[in-house]
Amino acid sequence: MKLNAAKWTVGTTAILVLLVTCGSFRKGKQYWNSKWGPLVPHTSFPADCELCHYPDGWKKIRPEFEFDHAKQTGHALNGAHEGAACLRCHNDFGPIEVYTSRGCVGCHADIHQAQMGNDCLRCHNESSWRPTGLVADHARTRFPLIGRHVAAACVQCHPRGPTGIYRGAPLACEQCHQADLATAVNPDHNAQGWTSRCDRCHTPVSWGANGFSHSFFPLTGAHKTAQCQSCHTGGVFGPLPRDCLSCHQDDLARAPNHQDFPRQCEQCHGTTTWEDARFNHRFPLRGDHNVDCSVCHVGGNTASFTCLVCHDHSKEKMDDKHDDEPGYSYNSAACYQCHPRGDD
């Protein structure tokens, strides 16, 4: 926050508070200054002046005088209307009956220029024009306020708001965020042609890393902090292959004993570090099966396996042992089918 704003605020506030405290708190509702003239053109008043005035002095209205607007006219005065000067409504600008028949806009100039309709009470109330709960009311529009939009100043999206026009706020991000777009140079959004549909990458939370959505390829673990150029080499930000090796070929080359490993790195590795590899071997490697990979995966080919190289697994012995098993066959796939956990 700039300091000059705070200074300006404090200074102006102090002056106004001073003005108030020096101002006239003592003038009651019944006080009247003859210089003002009659508050309302009295032609419409009863002839009996004593109803409101003292016979010996016009300046003060009778303290017990109460004009019950609801009873006398059929129109109750609520909220701010209760304390409003009569002349604000009863004046030379036209017949009040016509204006009241039109509702609020009959008397109050509709600064929204009818774009919000005539039912002012949807947003305002009689006590104050200042609407409350607008953040919630925005849910009734095509643009519910999400993320940081909630705390934005209205005029940032509604440039005509100060004149009362709230319709027509753009729905597309780039319309309001031209300045952000212009300063997005790493990567250079304009050079890349990323001048619309910001929501493909950004969320309403922030333009920075916190609000960046790489949802088409979630950036987890070490990817989260990696430089864009690590994957998008040469400033090309077009779609990349989704498989790990398209970026991690060098890592594979450096990895020990990986020559014959499958190329789906994600089967063993997470995205945080290469070292902490975890491989979930579906076939339990325990007891006699806790052997070197190449014993079963002959030649290091993990795409196939054999159960038949073990000294115990001679065909005669197995045939003899399984002579009561229907559909028995002496091959590795059949072994695995009946003994998926390697036990009896």
Added chain:
Amino acid sequence: MRAAWALLLCAAIAGAAEVRGKVTQVVADAIYVDIGSSQGLEPGNGGQVQRVGERIADVAVVTVSGEQARLRVVRTVRRPVVGDDVVFQIKSTPQTKAETESKRPPADQPFEPLLERQKRRAKVVPERNIFHGRVSFSQVVQSDNEGDLDYAISLLTSDGMLDRIAGSRWSMRWAGNAFYRTGEAFEGSEFEGGQLIVFDLALAHPVGEDGSFRFGRFLPRTLASAGYFDGADIDVAVGENTRFGAALGFRPTRIDLTPSVDEPTGLVYGAYKVGKRGDAFASGSYGLLASSWEGDFDRAALLIEQVAELGSARLDATATIDFDVGSSEYRSGTQLTQLDAFFSWRITRGITLRAGADRWQRLDTAAERDTIEFLDPLLFENGFWRTWIGAAFALPGRLRLDLQYDNINSDTGPTTTPWRVTLEHFDPFGIPGANLSLTVFSLESFTGSGYGGLFNTSVPFVGGKWVLRALAGFRYLDEADQTFDVTNVSVNVDYLAGGGWQISGGVQWFGGTALDSLLFEFRLDYRF
């Protein structure tokens, strides 16, 4: 009861006749009744005001006319109200019909009841320079965790009127706002720094009985959809129920209403009213608007404003129909560019139904296009339609339940169907004027959906001099791969200092997903 017996006894002894009437007005220490000299009342007569047969006040006749009398309250048990019975025992026998007729004023001298509008102007203080209005200053400062939403907005606003200028029938109205905005949120934008917006600055003079002429900056009252004018307008009554008017001038710029001569605009309109309010009533205004932009004909539109009432049902509608005058670039043909129709029907004392339709579309005119900084065809999409239905139910215990269901439809935005349910409690805990409300609502965005809640309360205290307003809201939205939540809490206090002064202050906090901002607010109002 004892008094009633006493009255009956007195009447019997004196051979008096009872005259009964109703209280029609209660003003200060006077009461008006619907019986007068025609019923035999004379100044000095004493009587009673009764409610359901029970005496609530003793009264005496002060002045009397044919069918009315003004009474002085001598003694009160309860305060009389309009509709109470009034009973007099008149000693003299009631007048015969012939006598009554003979006492009526002759036909060429019409009866003038006490509350009838005066035909003559009483000699009172000369009416000059009647000055009323309001000035308010508000200061809002927001500080945000990331800084990009930091801002300070100072607003000085004033509106009012100077009537009977120098004793003449000229009057002036003004309304305007002066902003000063600063902070990172506005840095480098067109809104940084000062901005003055004048809504109204016009001199007016009555024309005939109910008409008016004015010139300056104004918004036509009858058809606000015409927009602001720097020019003149005249509004005259033709007959009791019809009015005609015209406005001619230049339209100020759209962003901040700076005077401009680029858009000359003219408006002619007619307005009518028929029927009686509270029964069957209708009023409407229909206008034709035409404008040019930098020398070329740019816009022709029909502006409509309509009100209709039938018993407890009411329809309010505004609409704008723009004709194709050749200036459009993105659309062709006649377009309904704005509609807001709102219908409400109070079925019973406890149930009110409402429904409405809302339509908006950006104007495709040269004036509109030229004032948009980043022209994008998307801005000239077909706009939206919104329809809604709702109902309010008065429940026991000063509770009110309000339901609303919307349907928003547009080509470019999502089609959404937000709903909301509000439960309000009036005068909770026996505090008159207090209000509590709880709202839950649905949220729908382009790619996600969620829900929200809002608790709102307003509590006056110290005899209404102070008002505490508190609000707490919560919103949750589930997007494609992320969730967002926002909580906002605000507390405001208003102090009605008297003498037209009001001071308000408050604080608001927004917190949630990557959001932590604090807003302080101060406001000072003076009505004069």
